[in-house]
Amino acid sequence: MEYFPPALETLVEQFARLPGVGLKSAQRLAFYVLSLSQEEADTFARAIVEAKRVIHCCPVCQNLTEGDGPCAVCRSPKRDPSTICVVADPKDVVALERSREYQGLYHVLHGVISPLCHGGPGDLHIKSLVERVAAGGVAEVIMATNPDTEGEATAMYLARLLKPFQVRVTRLAYGIPVGSHLEYADDATLMRALEGRQAM
Amino acid sequence: MEYFPPALETLVEQFARLPGVGLKSAQRLAFYVLSLSQEEADTFARAIVEAKRVIHCCPVCQNLTEGDGPCAVCRSPKRDPSTICVVADPKDVVALERSREYQGLYHVLHGVISPLCHGGPGDLHIKSLVERVAAGGVAEVIMATNPDTEGEATAMYLARLLKPFQVRVTRLAYGIPVGSHLEYADDATLMRALEGRQAM
Numbered sequence: 194m195e196y197f198p199p200a201l202e203t204l205v206e207q208f209a210r211l212p213g214v215g216l217k218s219a220q221r222l223a224f225y226v227l228s229l230s231q232e233e234a235d236t237f238a239r240a241i242v243e244a245k246r247v248i249h250c251c252p253v254c255q256n257l258t259e260g261d262g263p264c265a266v267c268r269s270p271k272r273d274p275s276t277i278c279v280v281a282d283p284k285d286v287v288a289l290e291r292s293r294e295y296q297g298l299y300h301v302l303h304g305v306i307s308p309l310c311h312g313g314p315g316d317l318h319i320k321s322l323v324e325r326v327a328a329g330g331v332a333e334v335i336m337a338t339n340p341d342t343e344g345e346a347t348a349m350y351l352a353r354l355l356k357p358f359q360v361r362v363t364r365l366a367y368g369i370p371v372g373s374h375l376e377y378a379d380d381a382t383l384m385r386a387l388e389g390r391q392a393m
Numbered sequence: 394m395e396y397f398p399p400a401l402e403t404l405v406e407q408f409a410r411l412p413g414v415g416l417k418s419a420q421r422l423a424f425y426v427l428s429l430s431q432e433e434a435d436t437f438a439r440a441i442v443e444a445k446r447v448i449h450c451c452p453v454c455q456n457l458t459e460g461d462g463p464c465a466v467c468r469s470p471k472r473d474p475s476t477i478c479v480v481a482d483p484k485d486v487v488a489l490e491r492s493r494e495y496q497g498l499y500h501v502l503h504g505v506i507s508p509l510c511h512g513g514p515g516d517l518h519i520k521s522l523v524e525r526v527a528a529g530g531v532a533e534v535i536m537a538t539n540p541d542t543e544g545e546a547t548a549m550y551l552a553r554l555l556k557p558f559q560v561r562v563t564r565l566a567y568g569i570p571v572g573s574h575l576e577y578a579d580d581a582t583l584m585r586a587l588e589g590r591q592a593m
Contacts, residue, residue: 196487198459204444207437212425213418220484222411226441227448227457234445237407238438241426244404245434248427257427259398284420287396 201227253325255301255318257283266298273297275332279322279351281305281339289337297335300325305343306350314350322351326358333361340367401427453525455501455518457483466498473497475532479522479551481505481539489537497535500525505543506550514550522551526558533561540567 196202201223208219226234248257251264254277258264266272266286276297280286281304289295302317326334334355338344352362367385369378378386396402401423408419426434448457451464454477458464466472466486476497480486481504489495502517526534534555538544552562567585569578578586 196490197483198448198457200440200444200447200459201457204440207440210437211422213421218413221413223444224483225412226444229445231445234441238441240400240404240407241434241438241441244400244423244426245429245431247400248398257398257401259400283397283424290396 250301250303250318254299255303255321256286256299257301271296274330276335277322277325277331277333278335278337279348280337281344281347285337285339297333302338302347305338305347307343317347319351319354323354326355326360331358331360333363336362336364340365450501450503450518454499455503455521456486456499457501471496474530476535477522477525477531477533478535478537479548480537481544481547485537485539497533500534502538502547505538505547507543517547519551519554523554526555526560531558531560533563536562536564540565 197205204223204226205216205219208214208222209216211219214222226237229237247259249259249261250256251258251267252261253263253267256264256266262268273296277300278289278295278297279300279302280289281302283301283303286299286301289299300318300322302319302322304317306314306317322334325331334351336348336351338348348364355362366389367382368389369375369382369386375383397405404423404426405416405419408414408422409416411419414422426437429437447459449459449461450456451458451467452461453463453467456464456466462468473496477500478489478495478497479500479502480489481502483501483503486499486501489499500518500522502519502522504517506514506517522534525531534551536548536551538548548564555562566589567582568589569575569582569586575583
């Protein structure tokens, strides 16, 4: 019996380890690699090794950055160091930066407190957040974890933890998303939108 | 504005080039690579480069194989060289080998004739098939392209091409798949199953 050549089987196995990639998809991806030129395949492989090699967490805000020093946001003299926005994930930083509205610094937790998935506070970058606040110079900490149960629980846990330092702890506003329709808004969102109504 | 670090952006772009992988999936895959150990990332990268480097088409049957010589099937003294099974894709060889029924050799076309996708006979490994048959010693060529329009057209094209050589050209049987139910069989399959009925 002859199956795929061993080097192809190995590549299929590697692709099948990726999240959300089954055996059939892994085969399709492996065949795609074979259809590349040697140079394109090398570029792909180099991107994997390079990303793993050069990307680290910023020692200040724990966001992903290249090299050893603080990230571009933490280094920037244009950013307001008295405000820290706490997010669960580096992707959330990208989303907030896209809005071009926020001018303060960040703190990336790399997860949320999730008792069901055995994710306790010890797995997150919480200690370094407390140390930043304790070091002084911080006026406000904005909780920007996701508006789900785990994000809420994490935000509330952190708010309690930061209470001794007498900083203002705020939460992103809940409400109707811009451009959506009232009729499609769920009850919880509508309730929060009503609670948070503002003078016009 | 700060997005992902450049090395991460590069990796996301590389993943996004894979077939069936959108930007969001590419980000998820890139973050998965960051979560690997350096050794695991190196193994993944090496699998890509190695597969591309060592895998070639067998000079006889055009199936994928490692190294320069003929593949294990073509080299095997146990296989019957008088029968050639023509398939569109290396995956089809794997499927046929899995059945442990076929003892002849293969010929992999690497595609089918597809006028809509600008795929003419010139893009396929047809010339080498004709040469194998012309060289003599072949008694039967089994067309095992897929039972769809393009697979059918390709099989008929090849059958006409091989006519001068007076080999027996056959086609895989159509019929009800084993283990399925009559009520779910489509009209065309049922018609072919009736046409191809056999004495019990």
